[in-house]
Amino acid sequence: MADLTKLLRAQGEDPLAIDTSATPGVEASGKKAGSRELSEGVDALAELQERLFAASRGGQSERRVLLVLQAMDTAGKGGIVRHVIGAVDPQGIDHVAFKAPTEEEKAHDFLWRIEKRLPGPGMIGVFDRSHYEDVLIHRVRHLSTPEEIERRYGAIVDFERGLVDSGTVLVKVMLHISKDEQRERLAERLDRPEKHWKYNPGDVDERLLWDDYMEAYRIAIRRTDGPATPWYVIPGDHKWYARLAVQHLLLAALREIDPQWPPADYDVEVEKARLAAS
Amino acid sequence: MADLTKLLRAQGEDPLAIDTSATPGVEASGKKAGSRELSEGVDALAELQERLFAASRGGQSERRVLLVLQAMDTAGKGGIVRHVIGAVDPQGIDHVAFKAPTEEEKAHDFLWRIEKRLPGPGMIGVFDRSHYEDVLIHRVRHLSTPEEIERRYGAIVDFERGLVDSGTVLVKVMLHISKDEQRERLAERLDRPEKHWKYNPGDVDERLLWDDYMEAYRIAIRRTDGPATPWYVIPGDHKWYARLAVQHLLLAALREIDPQWPPADYDVEVEKARLAAS
Numbered sequence: 001m002a003d004l005t006k007l008l009r010a011q012g013e014d015p016l017a018i019d020t021s022a023t024p025g026v027e028a029s030g031k032k033a034g035s036r037e038l039s040e041g042v043d044a045l046a047e048l049q050e051r052l053f054a055a056s057r058g059g060q061s062e063r064r065v066l067l068v069l070q071a072m073d074t075a076g077k078g079g080i081v082r083h084v085i086g087a088v089d090p091q092g093i094d095h096v097a098f099k100a101p102t103e104e105e106k107a108h109d110f111l112w113r114i115e116k117r118l119p120g121p122g123m124i125g126v127f128d129r130s131h132y133e134d135v136l137i138h139r140v141r142h143l144s145t146p147e148e149i150e151r152r153y154g155a156i157v158d159f160e161r162g163l164v165d166s167g168t169v170l171v172k173v174m175l176h177i178s179k180d181e182q183r184e185r186l187a188e189r190l191d192r193p194e195k196h197w198k199y200n201p202g203d204v205d206e207r208l209l210w211d212d213y214m215e216a217y218r219i220a221i222r223r224t225d226g227p228a229t230p231w232y233v234i235p236g237d238h239k240w241y242a243r244l245a246v247q248h249l250l251l252a253a254l255r256e257i258d259p260q261w262p263p264a265d266y267d268v269e270v271e272k273a274r275l276a277a278s
Numbered sequence: 279m280a281d282l283t284k285l286l287r288a289q290g291e292d293p294l295a296i297d298t299s300a301t302p303g304v305e306a307s308g309k310k311a312g313s314r315e316l317s318e319g320v321d322a323l324a325e326l327q328e329r330l331f332a333a334s335r336g337g338q339s340e341r342r343v344l345l346v347l348q349a350m351d352t353a354g355k356g357g358i359v360r361h362v363i364g365a366v367d368p369q370g371i372d373h374v375a376f377k378a379p380t381e382e383e384k385a386h387d388f389l390w391r392i393e394k395r396l397p398g399p400g401m402i403g404v405f406d407r408s409h410y411e412d413v414l415i416h417r418v419r420h421l422s423t424p425e426e427i428e429r430r431y432g433a434i435v436d437f438e439r440g441l442v443d444s445g446t447v448l449v450k451v452m453l454h455i456s457k458d459e460q461r462e463r464l465a466e467r468l469d470r471p472e473k474h475w476k477y478n479p480g481d482v483d484e485r486l487l488w489d490d491y492m493e494a495y496r497i498a499i500r501r502t503d504g505p506a507t508p509w510y511v512i513p514g515d516h517k518w519y520a521r522l523a524v525q526h527l528l529l530a531a532l533r534e535i536d537p538q539w540p541p542a543d544y545d546v547e548v549e550k551a552r553l554a555a556s
Contacts, residue, residue: 054475082367089360090373091406097369128369183553190550196542197332204552264474272468274482275461 001026001037004248010174010231015221016214020178021237026244034240041247042087048254049092049124055259056122062167063257066118066125067250070132071175072213073203074185075236076243077128080175084247085126094119097128110134110152111159121167124250131156132220139216140209153223164228169253172229173246174217175236179210279304279315282526288452288509293499294492298456299515304522312518319525320365326532327370327402333537334400340445341535344396344403345528348410349453350491351481352463353514354521355406358453362525363404372397375406388412388430389437399445402528409434410498417494418487431501442506447531450507451524452495453514457488 002025023029028037055061067085069077085093096117105113111131119125135152138144144152160170177185186207189199206213225231232249236242280303301307306315333339345363347355363371374395383391389409397403413430416422422430438448455463464485467477484491503509510527514520 054472057475078369081369085368086364086366088364090364090368090371090404091356091359091375093368095368126368183556186553187550190546190553193542194332194539196546197335197540199542199544199549201544201549201552204549204556207553207556261472262475264471264477266477266479268468268474271477271479271482272465274479275464275468275485278461278482278485 001244001248003252004245005230005232005252008232008234008245008249010221010225010233013222014218015225015231015233016174016176016218018176018233018235020176020181020235022235023238023241024235026241028240028244031238031240034238034244038083038240038244038247041244041251045088045247045251045254048251048259049088051259051261052124052254052257053089053092053122055262056120057262058265059121060262061259062121063169063259064119064121064123064125064167065169065171065250065253065257066127066163067246067253068127068130068132068170068172069175070130070136070173070217071236072177072182072210073206074182074189075175075177076239077175079239080243080246081126081128083243084250085124088124092122092124094123094125095128096126098130098133109155111155114159118163119168131159132224135220136213136216139219140212153220156224157226157229160224160229161226169256170229171249171253172224172231173249174221174231174233175242176233177236179207181237182207182210279522279526281530282523283508283510283530286510286512286523286527288499288503288511291500292496293503293509293511294452294454294496296454296511296513298454298459298513300513301516301519302513304519306518306522309516309518312516312522316361316518316522316525319522319529323366323525323529323532326529326537327366329537329539330402330532330535331367331370331400333540334398335540336543337399338540339537340399341447341537342397342399342401342403342445343447343449343528343531343535344405344441345524345531346405346408346410346448346450347453348408348414348451348495349514350455350460350488351484352460352467353453353455354517355453357517358521358524359404359406361521362528363402366402370400370402372401372403373406374404376408376411387433389433392437396441397446409437410502413498414491414494417497418490431498434502435504435507438502438504438507447534448507449527449531450502450509451527452499452509452511453520454511455514457485459515460485460488 004025007025028034114131189195221231234242234245282303285303306312392409467473499509512520512523
């Protein structure tokens with residue numbers, strides 16, 4: 001597979017100018033081949049995750065990964081969590097789904113609730129929605145003033161720089177689907193009674209503001225992308241592709257850390273003797 | 279498969295009086311067959327979990343599951359989480375590994391940190407260690423007075439009754455291995471450099487108190503078992519069996535709840551028209 005950290009890296013004036021139905025850098029074609037390729041990455045991901053976790057024990061390493069998932073409704077965040085994150089040992093995953101903020105959370109700065117849920121050393125944190133909602137829906141729905149939103153871009157840059165400085169590898173993903181693809185996926189939810197709970201009328205309200213959201217994403221990505229705080233825009237019309245791409249980006253993040261099994265901090269032979277005598 | 283909720287239910291004066299190498303109620307024999315049978319339960323567990331999650335949306339149901347895992351070191355809690363819980367959508371799992379309490383936690387009642395980590399409606403909570411440590415290691419190591427430990431059995435009974443009353447199905451599991459099996463598993467950790475991080479000399483210190491721990495388990499189980507707060511003692515020498523058994527108990531808990539897809543709280547036809555026009 002080609003290096004997706006390069007191919008999918010957000011760039012230029014319009015970071016969303018990528019065909020949402022494309023499958024760049026991947027030889028597999030179609031759901032079946034994609035799913036097979038995904039399963040081929042599972043063992044490598046599992047071993048790297050366990051090494052990351054092990055390396056953090058005893059306070060020996062502060063390294064950790066934070067995957068930020070942002071997308072319009074139905075873009076496939078849930079499937080990424082189920083199929084990519086779900087293949088990793090739950091003990092090494094810190095998954096947080098950020099919903100509309102509570103009254104208590106609203107009374108604090110927008111980063112307050114985010115800071116409380118950051119992954120600890122050795123963990124892979126997954127933010128299903130994130131602090132970016134505070135410059136996306138807030139911009140589109142005028143929930144904050146333009147000045148406050150302006151301030152937030154800067155606050156996010158400072159905040160994320162702090163995360164990187166303290167050992168976090170950040171992977172920020174925007175799952176990018178077309179407006180037509182979203183219509184099809186919402187229609188499917190309405191067609192199937194066991195999917196009705198996943199739909200709510202507000203989804204169409206948001207959809208009517210599609211262009212405003214795309215513009216809010218463009219600005220947020222341009223303002224907060226940096227060499228150590230990279231954004232990736234992943235074409236999402238093909239779910240199998242988006243899953244492969246996220247797995248690939250996670251593998252790359254873990255390989256960048258290159259975590260090692262920590263050496264014993266005790267005398268192995270002494271312990272073997274103690275154990276045998278016990 | 280036989281009904282393991284009956285076969286494995288803790289009972290009598292000595293709830294640990296079960297052969298740790300037994301495989302009651304299961305036809306499969308051996309790692310391979312056990313693993314195949316485990317994978318056969320995955321789809322049922324996934325669907326029930328999704329139904330449980332769906333049923334809780336919109337505040338329509340308070341039902342949830344809490345799996346409490348207790349065991350001596352190396353008994354296989356980690357494998358249960360990886361292989362049984364790991365097969366479920368991470369979005370529906372709330373996994374908490376309780377470590378030695380922090381200074382802040384010690385300054386509060388022992389249930390304070392537990393209450394903060396209870397699963398929300400629709401979730402499957404997994405406690406890897408739990409409030410039972412406060413009557414197990416505390417009893418064995420005299421970390422609390424006998425009077426305080428006595429008080430805690432009652433506090434736990436009240437606490438768990440409250441959980442059940444508010445919609446939680448409790449599944450309390452003691453993974454039970456033999457002292458010899460533990461020696462073998464610890465020896466394996468000492469033999470393999472990539473496992474060294476999992477071992478610490480304190481493991482043998484605890485092992486030397488094996489009989490005291492078994493007695494503490496017997497008392498804790500007898501004092502806190504009830505029809506709605508059941509303890510299960512699972513023979514753990516065969517890892518494949520313990521995994522199958524926990525999956526079976528989780529399936530039974532979910533079937534007891536019997537969660538249903540919630541009906542739409544909107545007009546489906548109206549929404550189809552709105553969507554088509556958007």
